[in-house]
Amino acid sequence: MPGKQPNLFAFSDIEALAPALRSYIITCQNAGITRHGVFKVAVSGGSLPNTLAKALLAKPKSDEDTVKFDKWEIFFADERAQLWISQDRIAGQDPPELGQPTIHPIDTQYLDDTQELADQYEKVLVNSFAKGDSVKLPIFDLLLLGSGPDGHTCSLFPGHPLLRETDAWVAPIEDSPKPPPRRITLTLPVVTHAVKVAFVATGAAKKEILKEIFEQGNGLPCALVNEATGERCSWFTDNAAVEGVSFPRRGFL
């Protein structure tokens, strides 16, 4: 289905990927600011924050190429029910001269109760997106996600009943196959309702799972996001990650 498929971009390496990712994010940022005065973005962990730092902390090339962090509202796409994880997030890496984003971390007083942790984080979203009769789902301007070697994204794992969640915006998980087992995550309907979804997946270790996601799908969480979002979804990969993947690449303009 032309036009309905996700955009698969493949770069020679992370150095080449970073400026394209920056330009994509700035386009989403400017669209969000035009629509509602702020840029609402949710971010995953893994290697993504380091790639984002490379992309976003580079020197602007023009006025249009400006990252307006003071207009950013940053949420976590998923989070471990642990104290230390936030340290490797992009939150700690914004130099003050770029402006301070509004960051919405989890409330660590609820770490012992993942349902409460999820409910409290959902309240944070409700305050920002005004859940009510007319707002069934929050609409993030952008989700910046990674893909695990098993095809998971956020803390949505292959074959897990959480993939069938339809009501909650944020859900707890107590049996994550990837340690640690206790986490909270945005739910699939929230992920697929975003204006734009971008995955960043690099390195040869990703090629088997990317082949499965793009060729068979197999109900893998990343494939479900691809299917539900189509052209709203973009994959920023390097050649090593997509070697042997039969799926048309797009040129990044």
Ligand SMILES: O=C(O)[C@H](O)[C@@H](O)[C@H](O)[C@H](O)COP(=O)(O)O
């Ligand atoms: O909480 C976690 O366990 C990580 O956030 C994890 O979900 C990560 O996002 C993916 O495994 C992709 O990680 P890489 O991009 O580092 O491969």
